[in-house]
Amino acid sequence: MEDIFARLYDMTAFSNIVADPRFLIMYAIAFILLYLGIKKQYEPLLLVPIAFGVLLANFPGGDMGVIQADENGMVMVNGVMKNVWEMPLHEIAHELGLMNFIYYMLIKTGFLPPIIFMGVGALTDFGPMLRNLRLSIFGAAAQLGIFAVLLVAILMGFTPKEAASLGIIGGADGPTAIFTTIKLAPHLLGPIAIAAYSYMALVPVIIPLVVRIWCTKKELSINMKEQEKKYPSKTEIKNLRVLKILFPIVVTTIVALFVPSAVPLIGMLMFGNLVKEIGSNTSRLFDAASNSIMNAATIFLGISVGATMTTDAFLNWTTIGIVIGGFLAFALSISGGILFVKVFNLFTKKKINPLIGATGLSAVPMASRVANEIALKYDPKNHVLQYCMASNISGVIGSAVAAGVLISFLG
Template structure:
């Protein structure tokens, strides 16, 4: 019986009996894997996050990320990375060296910048207005979260989910409310992955059949800009440099993220002489960073952290932020179209001149 008892203690069965919530977390991880593998919803993100959740909640595996107060030493000092790895395992080493320090989100942003084309926006600055309107979810949920009892820093971390960008949500949360990193990262990436589900849910309630028929790819041809950019390549090279300098003066705290985004965009737009840098940023560097980011973020989702009312509030609030931002962008376009139609219908206003064969120039 003693041998049998020792064998039993070597297994994780006793720990599961003491903390049955880990089974629910393993199911949640399996659901994220299903969405990433079968449904193909952001598999590059949901697969490592889902597997990270499973690893973190396997009893006895020592793969879950521990709170920061557990690595604190007397005198407001903290363990070094080797001590963290020895005491709490490899996943805590990855988290506290790469995530907690804010290293990986800017690295991923560099790759995002190298994949971004600002050309359509530069040719048609109206798109910037639509993008700005789509941030309304951030501010709406921010004030709503404060009204519900969240601190301003926690509310800021929750509202940023409405920006629909995972690295931004992670970086902001690391600075403002690191204890909420797991739930906020899961909410942000999950809703990004569920874009094919959430956007139709909102759009079907706000858009008409006529609006659904608008082909955005044809808008530049149907409504060309008043002033054509003669050297678009030069503008696209200058743009990230100028924007980076201006934003650095206005919002210095955004430089780590925005600076890396614009650097990535710059090496893409320069062309062949920096092609190798662009390929590295969008290939091995970004892929490696995504793997570690996903696993470490998933490892923060242990049962004692996730199965909490505040965490459930974050999941709901994140969905509202995401949905309101989508609605804000749609409503901005509706307002613009309404004003544009009224302008076209006003007497004496021309949006295109036509010259007839007899030389008459009329307004159409």
């Protein structure tokens, strides 16, 4: 009888959890992420799949955790080292499990990030940026965190490729971070993807924190509509629809000529936007890109990225360094946008609310919504959402171009 009970106990996950209590830490992390996604509603479309993927990956015996290949693509399969890129997909599914099949087919190949960018493009309206082009420069200034943390990470002992993958978290763009890491440091894909998406979800916490450090009440009370009335723009867009159609075509062409390695992201982003702006003639393509394809891609990306967060992959000093460095990159990117606005205001009569600089991230449209809520706290009539979107949208383009530059130089 004792032997039966012993076997039943060994059959459960309890024996493994008792032997390795680190699983409890991972469960706590998964539950916290689920709480933030469900209760706090911090990017639930991303955080809920990621958190559930973390949970699935850390049930011993479930074989749902992603086994990360090393720098040379080698993984341990039944006690034998194999090159995962030489294994057919059916063998990966049979030997490593369902989650590894999804991960190596859709994520590690770099397939899903551009697909998600296509959906983002289809859901994005470039109108606010085109109407306020001068504000788009703050999206470029907000890329400061990427390059600052890159240098710091190199000094801390990361290789240049690893440092670039860490720094790109400052762009606040999960697909861009994944795409860059796949190209430069694929062995760090798990912790970098988790850090990037977690900080994106925590935008409502991080932006107010950084804003309180740098901005005064007077600066946060700058009313953009009043500034527009005092100093009206001299340029007038006569046909916005035509401009919206031409914009993705022109941007893709320019980026392709100067930074070809950014084309997979920028090209798909602009294609998604183009089918949206053309209208009824491409409505079916727009619907697919923005709904079914985007939703399926988000599910597979989130749950498989979460599954990379196993005890061995996450609970180590390298991952802790990535989490700290990612937060620093994020905070510096927000700070860079704010400080550039403050400098800009020194030389112009038409003042700009620093919150517009704070939204030069790629977290669209959450960053803009958060900034708008902060502005309304200081002045209930100060709606800055449309102005923030100009900087926010340009941040999407800026982070993708920055990723392309890093891949070109270091890839």
